[in-house]
Amino acid sequence: MGYAYYEITRNGETIQAGYSVPTDCEEDGCEENIDRGLAHLCGETPGGDEHGCGGYYCGNHLYMAPGPGMRDLCRRCCDRAEANEKQPA
Template sequence: MGYAYYEITRPNGEKIEAGYEVEAVCEEKGCEAEIDRGLAYLCGKTPGGDEHGCGGYYCGQHLYGDNQCTRCQPALDDVREPCGESHCRCYGEGAEHYECACGCDCPRDSDGELLTDG
């Protein structure tokens, strides 16, 4: 399948044209940004929707994190920021790196200070 033009069926049964040659408007209510229905503007990873997103098409201002719209992105309370401290395992070597790359969950003491190995 080429990605310039194709048809998809949304979960509600609606068939739409998609692809980077299909002109569209951001689907966020009230936004009129001109986009296309290519993968760069897709919420989720699969046209039509999947467990990662709804399959809607949004401008860069309304896609967050891992290409998710406001409704599909994790709750803000669940978003962790990398701490960037020198002993942070997010930036170190080892198996912990892949688990922390999107946000810091390195162990801290009761005062919030990063625990170090030594």
């Protein structure tokens, strides 16, 4: 499978993804033109996973994940991951 174009299911909806699929940043109020490639993905898995929502964000709205081995996350997912890191085992 190449990563230029593919389809994923996110929140029960099938969407087009890949670095050849233009879109805007999904942060409310941001109109930055990006693509739906892995570089703009919140989390590790297109469509979402246990860490990220699977949304696509510009560089201003993706943040370094607080845990080892985690990809960049949007602010909401980063806040959730930080809160989970602080909870006692």
